[in-house]
Amino acid sequence: MARTNTLQYMILGLLTRQEMTGYDIKQTFDKEKAEFWSAPFSQIYPELSRLLKKELIELVPDKVENSRKKTYRISSQGLKLFNDWLKIPLTPEITKLNNDDFVLRLHFLGKEDQDILQPLMILRKKTINVELAQLELELVEVVQHPEQYGRELIIKKELANKKADLKILNSAIKRN
């Protein structure tokens, strides 16, 4: 699914933490995000070039002479863009189309980012509740059709997943 430049934000997000090479970025994707996201070198390197051209990242001057490594850091413009992205409200309409943006953002937020985390989670709760209501309706309908048993299982799975998500969100919101 061609989404809105996910890779760009993933790279910027990693670079907010530390300077990295393309190779490091790939490693981190594979290790930290393997559950839900990754990208091959053939996507990462060209994206780094583009980000450099757009001046959202900068090359860190080599400490060692003749290094073939290219270490990047985020620029102030890049940082601004990334922080703005974190704060775009994920309304139910947006989330429906671009389902894992919530998870993608969450990845870059720590305990210290409560000011972004809290509204994000509260909005997510609302979105989930909208989806739950929809799914409940679909379930009532689908159980009457044994030839749609597979779909029934999917809907049940989705319902159970979203309820579990709500539970986690609630405990995270309460605990503040």
Added chain:
Amino acid sequence: MARTNTLQYMILGLLTRQEMTGYDIKQTFDKEKAEFWSAPFSQIYPELSRLLKKELIELVPDKVENSRKKTYRISSQGLKLFNDWLKIPLTPEITKLNNDDFVLRLHFLGKEDQDILQPLMILRKKTINVELAQLELELVEVVQHPEQYGRELIIKKELANKKADLKILNSAIKRN
């Protein structure tokens, strides 16, 4: 994500049930599958042309004269291809990369397809157990880093989701 011709199989799958136009197919995607999948007209119509050229589907002759509608039905080759696709075993390695193939297939299976359903679900259970073990390890590590609180929430969410999936699979497998 450029997966292995998902749209092709989605269309073939719908056409195993009844003859449809491109417009009907779009409607069904939006209504039945909105939770997890969709496709725009600009993808559906060219794909229908390709399927027709490959003789996996056929044009149903118009009943009404001058109709601008194009109604399609699945061909015997198309049916064979689709049924083979349903049966490709989804090993943990495959599923890791192409996460929702399981759900996509499930959608087309009814209570009468137990011969395909049961092995599919048993294999899925195995895959989930592999993923659960991995996630448990990651969780132990991540709770020690408050700056990765968001990631901790993601992992908890994933764990809860997969456990819920297991529960549903178990009840569906037992019930047979």
Added chain:
DNA sequence: ACGAGCATGTAAGAGGTTACATGATTAT
């Protein structure tokens, strides 16, 4: 010396989105 892992890229092609374009039919 040699293999594993480090390191960076290009090219071709498939998959997917957004915008554009056109016209018929049906309900109000």
Added chain:
DNA sequence: ATAATCATGTAACCTCTTACATGCTCGT
């Protein structure tokens, strides 16, 4: 009449995957 919905497509562009290509460095 006119707006909504039915109905089918094209074009430009971006994203993503797979395969290819090259060379360095470090441990054994």
